[in-house]
Amino acid sequence: MSNVARTFSTLIQREIWEHRSGFIWTPLVIGGVLLVFLVLGAGSAFFWQLKIEGADAVAEGALKLAETQVPADKLRLGVDAFLWSTALMWQSVLFIVLFFYCIGSLYDDRRDRSVLFWKSMPVSDLETVASKVVSACFVAPLFMIAAMAIGQIVLLLAGGLIVIAHGGSAWKLVWAHTNPFPVWSQFIAVQGVQALYLLPLYGWLMLASAFARGKPFLWAVLPPVVFAIMESFMAFTTKMTFSKVIWEFILSRFAAGVAPITFQANFDDDSSMQAGFAGTRFAANFSDVLGRLGTADLWIGVGIGLAFLAGAVWLRRYRDESTS
Amino acid sequence: MNAVIESTGLSKRYKDKQALDRCDFRVEAGRIVGLIGPNGAGKTTALKAILGLTHYEGRLSVLGYDPFSQRHQLMQEVCFIADVAILPRWIRVSEAIRYVEGVHPRFDRAKCERFLAATQIKQTSRVRELSKGMIAQLHLALVMAIDARLLVLDEPTLGLDILYRRRFYEQLLNDYFDESRTILVTTHQVEEIEHILTDLLFIKDGRIALSATMDEVAERYIQVLVGADKADAARAQRPIAERKMLGKSAFLFDGLPRERAQEFGEVHQVGVADLFVAVMGGGVQ
Numbered sequence: 001m002s003n004v005a006r007t008f009s010t011l012i013q014r015e016i017w018e019h020r021s022g023f024i025w026t027p028l029v030i031g032g033v034l035l036v037f038l039v040l041g042a043g044s045a046f047f048w049q050l051k052i053e054g055a056d057a058v059a060e061g062a063l064k065l066a067e068t069q070v071p072a073d074k075l076r077l078g079v080d081a082f083l084w085s086t087a088l089m090w091q092s093v094l095f096i097v098l099f100f101y102c103i104g105s106l107y108d109d110r111r112d113r114s115v116l117f118w119k120s121m122p123v124s125d126l127e128t129v130a131s132k133v134v135s136a137c138f139v140a141p142l143f144m145i146a147a148m149a150i151g152q153i154v155l156l157l158a159g160g161l162i163v164i165a166h167g168g169s170a171w172k173l174v175w176a177h178t179n180p181f182p183v184w185s186q187f188i189a190v191q192g193v194q195a196l197y198l199l200p201l202y203g204w205l206m207l208a209s210a211f212a213r214g215k216p217f218l219w220a221v222l223p224p225v226v227f228a229i230m231e232s233f234m235a236f237t238t239k240m241t242f243s244k245v246i247w248e249f250i251l252s253r254f255a256a257g258v259a260p261i262t263f264q265a266n267f268d269d270d271s272s273m274q275a276g277f278a279g280t281r282f283a284a285n286f287s288d289v290l291g292r293l294g295t296a297d298l299w300i301g302v303g304i305g306l307a308f309l310a311g312a313v314w315l316r317r318y319r320d321e322s323t324s
Numbered sequence: 325m326n327a328v329i330e331s332t333g334l335s336k337r338y339k340d341k342q343a344l345d346r347c348d349f350r351v352e353a354g355r356i357v358g359l360i361g362p363n364g365a366g367k368t369t370a371l372k373a374i375l376g377l378t379h380y381e382g383r384l385s386v387l388g389y390d391p392f393s394q395r396h397q398l399m400q401e402v403c404f405i406a407d408v409a410i411l412p413r414w415i416r417v418s419e420a421i422r423y424v425e426g427v428h429p430r431f432d433r434a435k436c437e438r439f440l441a442a443t444q445i446k447q448t449s450r451v452r453e454l455s456k457g458m459i460a461q462l463h464l465a466l467v468m469a470i471d472a473r474l475l476v477l478d479e480p481t482l483g484l485d486i487l488y489r490r491r492f493y494e495q496l497l498n499d500y501f502d503e504s505r506t507i508l509v510t511t512h513q514v515e516e517i518e519h520i521l522t523d524l525l526f527i528k529d530g531r532i533a534l535s536a537t538m539d540e541v542a543e544r545y546i547q548v549l550v551g552a553d554k555a556d557a558a559r560a561q562r563p564i565a566e567r568k569m570l571g572k573s574a575f576l577f578d579g580l581p582r583e584r585a586q587e588f589g590e591v592h593q594v595g596v597a598d599l600f601v602a603v604m605g606g607g608v609q
Contacts (some may be wrong), residue, residue, distance in 0.1 A: 003429060010426025017419050018412070114412035117463075119377065121427050122399040320378045 007123060011131035012139060019135075022097040027144045030090055031151025035158060042162040063168030076177040083152055083183045090148045098136050102205035105132045106316055107216040125317040129206065129309060136202050137195035145191065149184055156180075193292050200301045203308030210312040326353045328474055328506045329374060333382035336369050336530075343369040345530035346382065353473075354503035355537075356520055359510045360600055361527035367510045370527065371478050374508070375404055387473055400429065403467045404476035411459055413452040417445055424466050436469035439499070457488035464492060468500045475500075477509040481516075489513065493520055518596040526603055533603050545599055546577045550589040558588040565602035576602045 016023060066075075106129070109115040118128065156178055160170030208220035292298050329351040336344040344366045351357050361367050372378040374386050376395035384391060389398045411420065417440070424431050440447070443461045451459055460481065467475065481489040497520050501507060511517055524541060526534035536544070550558045550573050559566070561584070563575035576598060577585060585591050 007427045010423055013426070014419075014423055017416070018414055109412065112413065113406070113410045116404075116406040116410045117412065120375075120399065120404045120406070121424065122396060122429075123427050124396045318379070320372075 004127075007127060008131060011123065011127060012135060015131060015135040016139065016143075019101060019140075022101060023135075023140045023143045024147070026093060026097055027090055027147030028151070030093055031147060031154060034086060034089070034151065034155055038155060038158055038162070042165075060167035063163060063166060063173065067169055067172045072177060075173065076179075079156070079174065079177045080183060082156075083180055086152060086155065087148060087183070087187055090144055090151075094140060094144045098140055098202070099205065101140070102132075102136055102202050103209050103216050103220050105136075105206055106210035106312060107212055126313050129210075129313045129316060132206065133199075133202060133309060137199070138191075141191040141195070145184065145188055148187075149180070152180060189290065193290065193298075196302050197292065197298055199305030200308065201305075203305035203312070207308040207312045207315070210315040327351065327385075328353050328355075329384075329386050329508070331382065331384045334370070334373060334384050335381040336366075336373060336378065337381075342530050344373070344380065347527070347530070347532050349525055349532050349535050351506060351508060351523070351525075353506055355522045356501065356507045356509070357523040357525055358514070358517060358521040358596070359508060359525045359527060360514055360596070361510075361533075362604060365527045366530040367527055368478060369530075371404075371476055371508070371510065375402065375476060401472055402474045402476065403470050403472040404478065405460075405463050405467055405480045407479045407482050411451045411463055414450065416448060416450050417454075417462060418447040420451070420462065420466060421447070424470070428470055430471040431466075432469045432471065436465050439465035439468060439495075457484050460484055460488060460492060464495065468495070473505060475505065475507045477507065477511075479511055480509070481511065481513065489516055493517055496520075514596045514600060521596070524596065524599075526600065528604055534599075541596075541599065542593060544579055545594040546580055546582060546585050547592040547594045547598060548575050548577065548585045548588050548590065549573075549592065550575055554588050561588075565598065565605065567598070574598075 160174045163170045209216050212219040327350050334347040373380040376391035555573050558575050564578050565576040567574040
């Protein structure tokens with residue numbers, strides 16, 4: 001391995017060591033929490049059944065009915081919807097983890113002065129910042145997807161077992177319709193697009209992190225808010241639409257960060273609901289995700305993100321930290 | 325000549341303070357140099373400039389590099405320990421070793437593990453679980469396993485107890501230092517390191533107040549213990565410092581010939597601490 005590759009993989013490793021709890025344990029814990037909810041939900045349903053005469057038979061009858069009457073494509077859609085909706089929970093939590101990861105990325109080591117240790121090593125500041133960006137864009141999402149895959153398998157197994165416990169056929173109702181691989185592979189692609197889409201946000205947060213001498217959270221959050229308020233005030237008085245563009249740019253990225261699929265899922269629209277029930281609606285929306293790669297908006301954002309990151313590298317490299 | 329560090333007119337100004345004021349000094353290869361000065365005299369600023377961590381005016385060359393613009397190359401050949409508290413607290417000992425191994429081409433893992441084997445430090449421990457003394461040992465083990473030409477130590481033993489302090493410097497001298505390496509060290513505990521130093525650099529108000537080898541110091545400065553009867557005669561020789569001790573006076577002379585000094589009383593080697601007080605204090609108390 002060349003020296004550069006060796007250094008870079010070590011730097012990525014370093015990020016994983018430091019952020020094991022956010023990158024690895026948090027997504028695993030989400031799976032555990034969802035499992036607890038599933039089991040508690042099924043358990044409490046079971047508990048109420050005991051109190052109602054004949055409820056057992058009703059439940060069993062309902063499951064039997066579902067087995068024979070509900071078309072296979074709807075059951076498949078149900079499983080897919082389950083996979084996507086739980087995926088969004090993982091996604092949302094990851095976004096929060098990464099938000100704080102970026103804010104701390106170039107600040108925490110200056111606060112505890114360990115930056116002097118990192119800087120005593122032959123690692124350039126460009127490499128340092130790059131390793132943190134790559135961690136946020138790709139490493140953390142990969143761990144999240146792996147943990148999500150494990151979690152979803154466990155949840156589907158548990159769901160099937162609950163169906164069995166109520167006298168239904170897990171195979172006919174759940175497992176036969178389970179094919180998570182298309183969802184997972186699409187989700188990986190979503191993460192890739194998302195990384196580019198959120199680069200301006202990550203870049204901004206890391207710039208604030210490199211800049212702040214204290215309170216990096218405020219430096220990250222206040223300037224855009226103040227800027228946006230001033231802009232909308234100006235827009236109000238001068239009828240400029242400039243600010244609206246910026247507001248939307250920022251807000252859409254926040255929204256997309258929490259739920260990347262929302263930008264193409266349109267549940268208000270009746271026809272799309274219909275289309276959804278026709279079977280392959282998620283695959284259809286997936287083409288929208290890749291379609292983003294062809295929009296100027298995405299690449300302008302990437303450019304802005306890189307500019308912020310260049311600023312972060314510069315601050316990290318050249319600013320004198322001394323107070324005396 | 326074989327200068328590891330060469331500085332001409334090195335200056336650094338902070339907003340309200342001249343931290344370094346036209347400093348000229350040279351550090352030769354294979355020396356152990358003590359950079360000594362009171363708080364706020366510019367020691368740390370000088371070290372930062374040498375390590376490329378701060379911008380400066382004037383000329384400065386470290387191992388032939390411009391430390392500010394060529395910091396990356398410089399860090400291949402320079403190591404530094406800023407003080408004991410700067411190893412990241414979350415890292416495990418084994419991770420720290422793997423990290424340095426991964427980023428530093430001159431790191432020798434076997435050597436580092438040999439140093440650590442002589443301590444109580446376990447590879448599975450996190451830095452936050454170690455005592456201050458152990459953190460210093462860990463940092464030293466990491467740094468000594470790097471084949472660097474210049475090692476910069478900024479108060480490396482601050483806050484450690486005497487056992488750890490002594491072991492730290494013993495190890496540095498016995499297991500690390502040789503004529504191909506150079507060590508630049510700042511510390512408040514001058515007495516503890518004066519026997520390992522080969523050179524002194526005194527810094528005062530941002531200026532170099534004294535730059536000399538220990539041999540030159542021994543030749544030039546002399547301390548004489550004088551009884552009360554000869555005190556006035558000794559004073560006439562313009563000592564740079566005078567100190568009362570046990571009914572006698574200890575005079576410090578700059579450039580007084582040894583034979584002359586012996587006429588007044590017992591002649592002693594000057595301690596770095598006494599010399600420091602005399603030079604920094606600015607004359608007779």
